[in-house]
Amino acid sequence: MREIFEAELRQVGDDLIAMSRQVESAVTRAGKALLEADLQLAQEVIASDHQIDASHRDLDERCVHLLAQQAPVATDLRIVVSALRMSATLERMGDLARHVAEVARGRYPAHAIAGAAEPTFAAMAQAANEVARQVTTLLASRDLELAEAVEKGDDRLDDLHQETFAAILGPEWSGTTQEAVDITLVGRYYERFGDHAVSIARRIVFLVTGDQFEKEQR
Amino acid sequence: MREIFEAELRQVGDDLIAMSRQVESAVTRAGKALLEADLQLAQEVIASDHQIDASHRDLDERCVHLLAQQAPVATDLRIVVSALRMSATLERMGDLARHVAEVARGRYPAHAIAGAAEPTFAAMAQAANEVARQVTTLLASRDLELAEAVEKGDDRLDDLHQETFAAILGPEWSGTTQEAVDITLVGRYYERFGDHAVSIARRIVFLVTGDQFEKEQR
Numbered sequence: 001m002r003e004i005f006e007a008e009l010r011q012v013g014d015d016l017i018a019m020s021r022q023v024e025s026a027v028t029r030a031g032k033a034l035l036e037a038d039l040q041l042a043q044e045v046i047a048s049d050h051q052i053d054a055s056h057r058d059l060d061e062r063c064v065h066l067l068a069q070q071a072p073v074a075t076d077l078r079i080v081v082s083a084l085r086m087s088a089t090l091e092r093m094g095d096l097a098r099h100v101a102e103v104a105r106g107r108y109p110a111h112a113i114a115g116a117a118e119p120t121f122a123a124m125a126q127a128a129n130e131v132a133r134q135v136t137t138l139l140a141s142r143d144l145e146l147a148e149a150v151e152k153g154d155d156r157l158d159d160l161h162q163e164t165f166a167a168i169l170g171p172e173w174s175g176t177t178q179e180a181v182d183i184t185l186v187g188r189y190y191e192r193f194g195d196h197a198v199s200i201a202r203r204i205v206f207l208v209t210g211d212q213f214e215k216e217q218r
Numbered sequence: 219m220r221e222i223f224e225a226e227l228r229q230v231g232d233d234l235i236a237m238s239r240q241v242e243s244a245v246t247r248a249g250k251a252l253l254e255a256d257l258q259l260a261q262e263v264i265a266s267d268h269q270i271d272a273s274h275r276d277l278d279e280r281c282v283h284l285l286a287q288q289a290p291v292a293t294d295l296r297i298v299v300s301a302l303r304m305s306a307t308l309e310r311m312g313d314l315a316r317h318v319a320e321v322a323r324g325r326y327p328a329h330a331i332a333g334a335a336e337p338t339f340a341a342m343a344q345a346a347n348e349v350a351r352q353v354t355t356l357l358a359s360r361d362l363e364l365a366e367a368v369e370k371g372d373d374r375l376d377d378l379h380q381e382t383f384a385a386i387l388g389p390e391w392s393g394t395t396q397e398a399v400d401i402t403l404v405g406r407y408y409e410r411f412g413d414h415a416v417s418i419a420r421r422i423v424f425l426v427t428g429d430q431f432e433k434e435q436r
Contacts, residue, residue, distance in 0.1 A: 064299055071289030081282055081302070088303070168395050177386050177398050184402040 005070045012062055012083045017139045019055045019090045024132040026052065026097035027193065031125030033104040034186065035118070037111045045101035052094035059087040078210065082203045086139075089196045093132070096189045096196075103186050112182045115175060117167050121183075124160045124190045127153050131197040138201060142208050150201035157194035161187045223288045230280055230301045235357045237273045237308045242350040244270065244315035245411065249343030251322040252404065253336070255329045263319035270312035277305040296428065300421045304357075307414045311350070314407045314414075321404050330400045333393060335385050339401075342378045342408045345371050349415040356419060360426050368419035375412035379405050 026045050033042035063084045066072070072080055103112045113121045131153035138146040164187040167173065168180045175183075244263050251260035281302045284290070290298055321330045331339045349371035356364040382405040385391060386398045393401075 064295065067285060067299070068291045068295050073286045077282065077286050081285070084299070084302070085306070088306070165399070168399065173395060177391060177395070180395050180398045181383070181386065181402045184399045185406065188403065188406065 001070070005066075005072065005076070008062070008066050008070070009076070009079060012059065012066065012080065013139070015055065015059045015062065016083060016086055016090070017136060019052065019059065019087065020132070020136040020139050022048075022052045022055060023090050023093045023097065024129070024136050026094050027100070027125075027132050028129045030097040030100040030104070031129060033101050034112060035122055035125060037104065037108055039105060039108040042101040042104040042108070046098050046105065049094050049098040052091060056087050056091035060084060063087070075207075075210065079207060082207055086200050086203055089200055093193055093196045096193045099189045100186055103182055107178075107182065112179075113186065114179070116172070117164060117175075117179075117183050120160055120163050120167065121186065124157060124164075124187070127156045127160065128190050128193050131157070131194055135197050135200050138204055142204060144205055144208060147201040147205045150197050154194035154198045157190055161191040219288070223284075223290065223294070226280070226284050226288070227294070227297060230277065230284065230298065231357070233273065233277045233280065234301060234304055234308070235354060237270065237277065237305065238350070238354040238357050240266075240270045240273060241308050241311045241315065242347070242354050244312050245318070245343075245350050246347045248315040248318040248322070249347060251319050252330060253340055253343060255322065255326055257323060257326040260319040260322040260326070264316050264323065267312050267316040270309060274305050274309035278302060281305070293425075293428065297425060300425055304418050304421055307418055311411055311414045314411045317407045318404055321400055325396075325400065330397075331404065332397070334390070335382060335393075335397075335401050338378055338381045338385065339404065339408075342375060342382075342405070345374045345378065346408050346411050349375070349412055353415050353418050356422055360422060362423055362426060365419040365423045368415050372412035372416045375408055379409040 026048065029041050030045045032038060033045060063080050066080055067077075070076075106112070111118075131150050134146050134150050134153065137143070138150065164183050168175065168183050173180075244266065247259050248263045250256060251263060281298050284298055285295075288294075324330070329336075349368050352364050352368050352371065355361070356368065382401050386393065386401050391398075
């Protein structure tokens, strides 16, 4: 029984890592599509979001099945419930990557983000790619230093998000309202993406340190 | 054992209803604060969001405790897992109400939403209040007609959201960039609020019809 449970739990962990890789790929391609006004890439990201949704559903079913069949308690239960939540968070991160791609597609053949705002969004895209990569590695390694790196990446995204407002609300802004709207929305998508990455990082810290705490009590 | 379980499950249901009432109050007050530039009301909404967060944590703990102590299966398990998800969704709806209040506070003593956009946002606020109220009643009554009403309310929010873009991107728009940013953000908050209400409505439909399906199979 215990062996089956542990194999299933490993599978849940592997599914989360695979899902995180899908998100990493989506956000990286979405950022490239946005900055390079690459319509085909944008459409690929939009079309492949349903795969992330499917992974989310499969993972959830696996977790509910595990709860029903194995009735885990203590740390095991906490892991399964956390997996349910991380799966929902990753699904949402995939949606946000899709939203970025949708803005790129909506403005094609023009660049949605152009002019003075471009370097800020290039930096945001890079920061988002990095936190996505760190989340994948953190899920696999449970190396808590990565959790700290995710927090820092999110701080960076927040700072850049503030920069975008400073740019469009400053006296030198001469863009169109459509550009202001796009900057506002895409900035918000990236800012939320960072928040979700942090929520996953904190769940893993909680799981690892809670586990250590329990072992120390034995 | 079964009696204890059913009492605890009822408590989870009551907690969700109470949490939904908190959200309903927050979004209603946030909309009023936004439209009337009421600083005190905005601050009240912002300050009370931590109560919704606390309800969320308590409800989650109760659900995890229930899973650990009672190891529910089938419909019972589905109810507890759904409660975990609905609690997270309600918490997020509370955040969105707070975000609306934060915009109102940030522009005070000016109105964040003024001029031609005002009627659209008055309609959005009203639609959001209604779906919030319908979610509370749906959680209590499980009357599936209300689930349909929530879907319609969300459609209305989506239409109004599109209207906000039409207004700021139209040739008659003469507002400032700050106004365009606020309209973009608050429109997005209300649109997401509606999405979350729909996600709760669908979960309840799934629970009720799944339950009926199981009863019919017996």
